[in-house]
Amino acid sequence: MTTATTAEGSQAAHHGPAPGLSRWLFTTNHKDIGTLYLVFSLSLFMVGGVMALLIRAELFQPGLQLVQPEFFNQMTTMHGLIMVFGAVMPAFVGLANWQVPLMIGAPDMALPRLNNWSFWILPFAFALMISTLFMEGGAPNFGWTFYAPLSTTYAPPSVTYFIFAVHMMGISSIMGAINIIATILNMRAPGMTLMKMPLFVWNWLITAFLLIAVMPVLAGVVTMMLLDVHFGTSFFNAAGGGDPVLFQHIFWFFGHPEVYIMILPAFGIISQIIPTFARKRVFGYASMVYATAAIAVLSFIVWAHHMFTVGLPLVGELFFMFTTMLIAVPTGVKIFNWVATLFRGSMTFETPMLFALAFVVLFTIGGFSGLMLAIAPADFQYHDTYFVVAHFHYVLVPGAIFSIIAATYYWLPKWTGRMYNETMGKVHFWLSFIGVNLTFFPMHFIGLAGMPRRIPDYALQFADFNMVASLGAFLFGFSQLLLIYNIVRCVRDGRGAPARPWDGAEGLEWELPSPAPYHTHQTPPRVD
Amino acid sequence: MKPVHGGLLFLAAGASPPLLAAWEVNLPIGVTAISRSVHDLHMLIFWVCVAIGVVLFGIMGWALVRHRKSKGFKPHKFHEHPGLEVLWTLIPAAILVFMAIPSAATLIEMYDRDEGDLTVRITGYQWKWRYTYLDEEIDFFSNLSTPQNQINNLTEKGDNYLLEVDRPLVIPAGKKVRFLLTANDVIHSWWVPALAVKKDAIPGFINEAWTRVDEPGIYRGQCTELCGRLHGFMPVVVEVKPEAEYQQWVAATRAEAEAAKSAAQAKDWTLAELMARGETVYQQSCSACHQAGGEGVPNVFPALKGSAVVTGPIAEHIEVVAFGKTNTAMQAFADQLGAVDLAAVITYERNAWGNDSGDRVTPAQINQALGKE
């Protein structure tokens, strides 16, 4: 085939994207795959968001008005699973795909075919999972934490599909993580030593190790469930000599590092954006790296703080309380370093910077409630109430999701070669900021006042703040349409972007033209 | 003066009476020594966070206002400072040690394993609590008592909407009450905020907790571990009575149980009476799963309408309802319902929804099947 083509034609065949749909199906190009991940994540963010709005609509007032309890439980479960595995994680992988090669001066990911495969598993996994909503007996209804035996002996038949969907997502994540590690360790431009890597790359490297360590644990626990459900074992069935608490230990051994999998890349993004718009080098680069590493290591020895009420022995409670409190130290270091970076910088407030600043403030608030939850005796009061819901939404929405939005605005000019609409971006920011706080701040109050999580109906004293939270949720949800609109307009007819749209930006990606050509860093740049 | 004020607020907001408590933002102090020390810890850590927040956000706010490009501020060059970095590693660590000590002390108190004056076993069922007084021969179930019509917005909601039960747990004031928690099916969690007791009830495990309440009163809480369809509808109500009243309650409860048993057994029940009673029992104990019309939920809860078991031999039917099916949501009702209620509900199932078998199952038949002749 190549022999017959002209020099120009072969140039196109080798260096441009394939035509039509096959470009996306068979692509091994890190930029295409990054785009696929990001579009997929944005779509599932909308699906999960619609579920969240259904939940908030039902909780707008006491009484059952829109949905029945069984459907409500399916919504809380699917909302959680979709947001964690379908929105946040793929978004970070998409950002890694686009940015890691650009930032370390590599021509592509180390394992391009694996890369294609790790993306294309995901749509099938989620099709399988979402299809359970239409099955007899309904979708999984046991919460995204799927505690046994509610998720085994007492589960609807769709649990089998859920298990296979989780297996597929796990395979996808593990392959993605291997690829990222291989790329970062082997393909850095000459001169880029580990301690010269951009912090986004550092944080992703550590995250990828966490993924490889814990995704197999998740696969293990769902396999044990499968055996319990279909093959007569009793891992988690007390009547057969099993142990329901064992499930929780295994789940949270995966689940706690998973929490950091969803926040460490966010730390990396914020550590890129803040120096750019403060026009000042990041403060304490080395301590940033060590803090991330420390968080990752500690994340393996704190899991049972999710289980303070299961009846752990006293020494267990004390151990997990102390280790959990300890995690606040490296996390604090990161926050202080960001503030020190801002201090005596020369700041401007473009949309990515606004989201990054909101991240610092609101993530810190989520960190504070986390510190409160670490105090085991107090956790007896907070556990499984809306206080916890407030806490993890503060670290996940204005935390992880704001960082993803900030990254999108920040690198969009590089990806598309065009600028987004700055005014619309700012409006999007302010609406999101107000919406997020209206939604999640009152949840602290209703939690402290005693409202359990995962209930479709509640006592009257919780009514007022629930109403506020629901209004906030609709505001936040609908503001995201502005983001989509802004992206579409940017891609289609945005103003042309220069190679370095942000005057304070540093790093290899900004040395490239905008949009970044289909193939970049064919000859490695030199870093000194 | 006061009621008018409350009434005005009530009118102004157009909401229901508990409005005054509605904008509550903090953890209640509670009524036990433990709940008070938990509240102190909560406030302590809260103020620690506020203090850190004020300093941190203060510095950040200062920078955001002063160090702007638009004000012509030129960026400084510093980008590390080992002393500072060590400092803000050590100070938080010191604060944490300071927090850890009182936390550990309260925790140790909560884990006190001394014998109590009274022990109650609490068993979680889908979706009710069972209270068994180990020394008193008292054993009963506690169900949500909020009418379905209130939940479906057909009638106005009462003050204790979703936080009321048919039979509360009754305990004496000033005594140390020990709870042994377990569950029959899935994991539940028993929580009463005012007592600061929250402990998971786990099948196959026995967890321990305790309380000592000095103040008589009624304290409300809920199940806090997702336990299936009606997780939001299994409240906990604890009534704390002065010692003398508590003793009266114990005597009365025992006498009542005896009387009900003999009265029901002495009576000769007609089909119509059994059907009427059976419908009530069915709606209360079975309809959550099998649905009001016996149609069930496909693939999850079998339909009883036209079911082979329900229209088949009586003995097998009694067997299923009385002893349940292990490893399914179908629990054993022999412990929950007396012979009369069992007879009534089984009769009802066999005749309702077009099952029309005409069978009458009597309490005597039930007792025979249970081997309680």
Ligand SMILES: [Cu+2]
């Ligand atoms: Cu429960």
